Amino acid sequence: MIEKNIEANNLFASVLSDVKPSPIHAFDEKVSDLPNILKLTIGEPDFSVPEHIKQAAVAAILADDSHYSVSAGTKQLRQAASHFLADRYDLHYDADTEILTTIGATEGLYAILSAILDENDEVIIPTPAYPVYAAMTRLNKGNPLLVDISQDNFILTPDHLRAILANHTHVKALILTNPSNPTGVTYSAEALSDLADVLRGTDVLVISDEIYSELRYDDQHVSMATFLPDQTLVINGVSKSHAMTGYRIGIIAGPAALITPVNMVHSFIIMTPSNPAMAAATEAFDSSLSASDTEKMKNAYRERRDLLVSKMTALGFEMATPSGAFYIFAKIPENLNQDDVAFAYDLVDQEKLAVVPGSGFGPGGEGYIRLSYAASMAMLTDAMARLSSYCENNSATRIG
Ligand SMILES: Cc1ncc(COP(=O)(O)O)c(C=O)c1O
Structure with missing residues (x-):
């Protein structure tokens, strides 16, 4: 039996100290139980298997x-x-x-x-x-x-x-x-x-x-x-x-x-x-x-992408050209908090909207947020209303 006083560090491979759990899942878990939370965090198709x-x-x-x-x-x-x-x-x-x-x-x-x-x-x-x-x-x-x-x-x-x-x-x-x-x-x-x-x-x-x-x-x-x-x-x-x-x-x-x-x-x-x-x-x-199953899903994702691109562009977000997968990776507008982790937690606190901080994806992601649009149009419309309200309330140069 392993003695209770053996330090975990001695037991496990030293590389484990360099590895952390996925930042996407870590963030998602932290916010999941909050009442009324709307999550665009996980890259998980929301369709049923054909x-x-x-x-x-x-x-x-x-x-x-x-x-x-x-x-x-x-x-x-x-x-x-x-x-x-x-x-x-x-x-x-x-x-x-x-x-x-x-x-x-x-x-x-x-x-x-x-x-x-x-x-x-x-x-x-x-x-x-x-x-x-x-x-x-x-x-x-x-x-x-x-x-x-x-x-x-x-x-x-x-x-x-x-x-x-x-x-x-x-x-x-x-x-x-x-x-x-x-x-x-x-x-x-x-x-x-x-x-x-x-x-x-x-x-x-x-x-x-x-x-x-x-x-x-x-x-x-x-x-x-x-x-x-x-x-x-x-x-x-x-x-x-x-x-x-x-x-x-x-x-x-x-x-x-x-x-x-x-x-x-x-x-x-x-x-x-x-x-x-x-x-x-x-x-x-x-x-x-299968080709028509995939085509149907793809058409739905495209419609969702177009909704997010137009709403977020109007709010001042610039983004990588989202021509595939189901993610928007957007730069936080300059008049809002540029620290992506603080931004994401603030958005959760104020609007109960969860998006993933971009820095979790490595050096090129700082100052960005990732939104997954593997979610229904109703959820995405609600998410955009929450994001708009957040931008209005927090912008240094307030909109309107
Ligand atoms: C780029 C990329 N590769 C691989 C995977 C994992 O795929 P699978 O569920 O088939 O293991 C994901 C899941 O999000 C992903 O985004």
Whole structure:
């Protein structure tokens, strides 16, 4: 039995002292129990899972599909994912050797970082970024290189990337999020091609988190793998596109030489994914009904985005161009409190409206707030009324 007087610090890996719980969830938990709170904090689709997808999970359970699968996931799911990537993004992966089923995008990220990182290897993370990347990099004994891209419209430019590579000799990977959480910004084909030109021939792997690829409002999604297939691992899944966050199914696609070692690590972490969840994800990727399910959700998100953009612009917020995912990342107007954490708590205190402070997403997020528009139009309309009231009451130069 562990003696009571053993200090926790002696028991746990020293890297744990560098890792904090997700700032998004920490903030969300703090404000969740307040009466009348309206939260635009969590990136969680508010739609139900389409009926035909639910039925696929039910059928798997009733058919006693209750045994271990293989660690890469069922062949049916890998084939469905392979067809999906080919149809939607013109990406071509062999279902037998180049696709892996993971427990959400989250486990996919972790398995990749575990497979590639040696102690003190560096991972480029353009910020503001999903906070999980830096935490996972540290947990795998790597060093996150948090690079502020807020001055370049929240896009990593080829010059910036070149400069980072010139100054750092231990870079193992670049994590690219496209479309981005928290900014909603998307990379054009040209921007990706230019980055690929910088990376081609180096030993740097791109971990391309494309979990929001189906939620792109103004143009068609293009994958980094189109331009740098041999050095890219694509992460995708059904969490956001099919409102299936709780089913926990993601995929990794990449060349067999990269997928094989990642699959080995992944098999030690999870053994195999859950069969009913895989049956549901197979239906989500494969069914001809899915395109219209996703389209309906996308149209609803687009309408919500347009509402927030027009209301917030009128209130004086400037924002990153929100062309994908379901987030608005907005700069706090100069006549309001510029400390994003103080601003967010004040907004909760005065108006019972919760948004996430931007600094939780890294250096490029200071002075910003993130709003998730995975919420109903009624909630968003109410949120905008509360934000407007806050701006009116707190602005140094009061409106009107
Ligand atoms: C950029 C990004 N990647 C990955 C994830 C996690 O996806 P999953 O639920 O499939 O693990 C999220 C969830 O918010 C995300 O925003």
